[in-house]
Amino acid sequence: MSDHKTMTLTLIVWRQKNASDAGKFETYTAKNITEHHSFLEMLDCVNEDLIHTGKDPIVFDHDCREGICGMCSQVVNGAPHGGQERTTVCQLHMRKFKDGDTIYIEPWRARAFPIIRDLIVDRSALDKIIQAGGYTSCHTGGVADGNAILIPKPVADEAMDAAECVGCGACVAGCPNGSAMLFTGAKVSQLAILPQGKGEAAARVRNMTNTMTECGFGNCTNHYECMAACPKGINVKFIARMNREFMKALIA
Amino acid sequence: MQLTSSSIGRKILMAITGQAMVLFAVVHLLGNSSIFGWLNGGINAYAEHLHSLPLPIIVGFRLALLAMVCVHIWFGIQLTIENRGGRPQQYAVKSTQKATFASENMIWTGSLLGLFLLYHLAHFTLQVINPETAALKNLVPLHNEMVPNVLGMVVTGFKNFFVSFIYVGAMVTLFLHLSHGIQSFFQTMGWSCDKSQPLLVKFGTLVALGLFLGYVTIPLTIFAGILKG
Numbered sequence: 001m002s003d004h005k006t007m008t009l010t011l012i013v014w015r016q017k018n019a020s021d022a023g024k025f026e027t028y029t030a031k032n033i034t035e036h037h038s039f040l041e042m043l044d045c046v047n048e049d050l051i052h053t054g055k056d057p058i059v060f061d062h063d064c065r066e067g068i069c070g071m072c073s074q075v076v077n078g079a080p081h082g083g084q085e086r087t088t089v090c091q092l093h094m095r096k097f098k099d100g101d102t103i104y105i106e107p108w109r110a111r112a113f114p115i116i117r118d119l120i121v122d123r124s125a126l127d128k129i130i131q132a133g134g135y136t137s138c139h140t141g142g143v144a145d146g147n148a149i150l151i152p153k154p155v156a157d158e159a160m161d162a163a164e165c166v167g168c169g170a171c172v173a174g175c176p177n178g179s180a181m182l183f184t185g186a187k188v189s190q191l192a193i194l195p196q197g198k199g200e201a202a203a204r205v206r207n208m209t210n211t212m213t214e215c216g217f218g219n220c221t222n223h224y225e226c227m228a229a230c231p232k233g234i235n236v237k238f239i240a241r242m243n244r245e246f247m248k249a250l251i252a
Numbered sequence: 253m254q255l256t257s258s259s260i261g262r263k264i265l266m267a268i269t270g271q272a273m274v275l276f277a278v279v280h281l282l283g284n285s286s287i288f289g290w291l292n293g294g295i296n297a298y299a300e301h302l303h304s305l306p307l308p309i310i311v312g313f314r315l316a317l318l319a320m321v322c323v324h325i326w327f328g329i330q331l332t333i334e335n336r337g338g339r340p341q342q343y344a345v346k347s348t349q350k351a352t353f354a355s356e357n358m359i360w361t362g363s364l365l366g367l368f369l370l371y372h373l374a375h376f377t378l379q380v381i382n383p384e385t386a387a388l389k390n391l392v393p394l395h396n397e398m399v400p401n402v403l404g405m406v407v408t409g410f411k412n413f414f415v416s417f418i419y420v421g422a423m424v425t426l427f428l429h430l431s432h433g434i435q436s437f438f439q440t441m442g443w444s445c446d447k448s449q450p451l452l453v454k455f456g457t458l459v460a461l462g463l464f465l466g467y468v469t470i471p472l473t474i475f476a477g478i479l480k481g
Contacts, residue, residue, distance in 0.1 A: 083349065223351035236449060243439075
């Protein structure tokens with residue numbers, strides 16, 4: 001390991017004690033960072049230094065660190081998850097940066113996501129949208145034969161593409177309007193595509209989009225920043241599908 | 253009422269009213285292109301044909317257009333205010349990947365087009381900008397009857413640098429507005445998928461470019477002295 005070149009980076013990080021604190025940027029130096037560090041491991045190193053000097057570490061959300069769970073949530077140099085295609089910030093590696101770089105790290109910024117502390121925001125508004133209809137209440141009885149309902153492969157694939165959403169909220173963070181349309185579109189679509197979800201499709205799209213507005217998310221103006229920010233590559237075609245579902249619900 | 257209160261409902265209203273105005277812009281350009289002489293009698297004959305339509309059709313058409321404009325402006329302002337509130341605090345570093353200058357400034361290009369519309373109506377419909385060249389007061393013979401001299405009014409108007417400049421500037425604004433607006437219509441109506449969406453963005457920009465080129469040809473050819481009254 002000793003022959004690895006190390007990097008020294010300047011971090012400009014958003015620090016905020018709680019939701020009511022005004023918050024401000026603080027500047028830190030990250031030393032002895034190798035290209036193999038993940039972005040979060042780099043922050044771990046900075047936090048160790050901060051703890052050793054008796055300062056409060058930078059607080060950030062993380063869990064699996066494998067790009068699966070959707071917990072990590074940082075805007076790096078203005079791009080949610082750092083802007084690398086289909087990558088959560090935990091899977092962003094320091095080889096993407098150069099020695100001497102200055103990196104801005106900010107929390108998701110949206111009215112519907114109040115800041116809890118530093119880089120952690122409260123994303124429970126997304127849960128409220130799910131509670132408004134992101135489920136089916138069909139009685140399925142006992143254990144049924146998995147193939148009792150025939151679903152063609154392309155249809156199942158389409159539903160799975162929508163279901164890839166891990167609910168990290170990067171779409172909201174990337175959207176200039178702080179809209180959750182890509183998240184809601186994916187959740188509406190994954191159920192509306194499948195036969196089990198069609199029965200409640202009309203009420204679902206109405207309730208989920210109304211809850212989205214009630215939670216303080218903005219409206220979609222087709223910038224498609226959400227699609228660029230999404231670490232799972234959710235396509236805006238699911239917003240188009242949600243719009244179709246909404247129109248069907250309007251007529252129904 | 254879901255259509256006027258919900259997020260997607262209002263988005264649909266913006267799309268339909270916007271697209272109706274795009275269709276109007278296309279028809280308006282086709283009609284105006286009669287100034288280049290493909291219609292017997294030119295733009296004067298075209299204008300006379302429009303004005304000789306039954307009054308209920310003219311009034312109904314104008315009221316429908318006015319309704320489209322009003323709905324588009326009302327919800328455009330309302331949604332923009334809501335959306336600015338969606339992200340109250342901006343990022344220290346701005347980094348956009350898909351959003352464009354056009355998509356981010358719809359409210360401003362829209363506002364400029366609204367102001368231009370007022371000027372355009374005052375110029376060629378109410379004819380109060382240059383009253384001495386007003387077509388309604390200067391009749392010329394056409395097919396054995398006297399008709400308003402629209403050609404004379406348009407040519408005199410566009411001979412003026414500032415008038416031509418305003419029109420060309422407005423058409424640049426129209427291009428920006430529609431380069432985002434047309435593709436947005438298809439997405440909002442749900443008439444797009446992953447394969448067609450990038451093509452629709454290109455299609456929308458192309459239609460916007462076509463309208464821009466078509467419209468600016470009229471003031472530019474007149475100002476350059478190619479098209480004469």
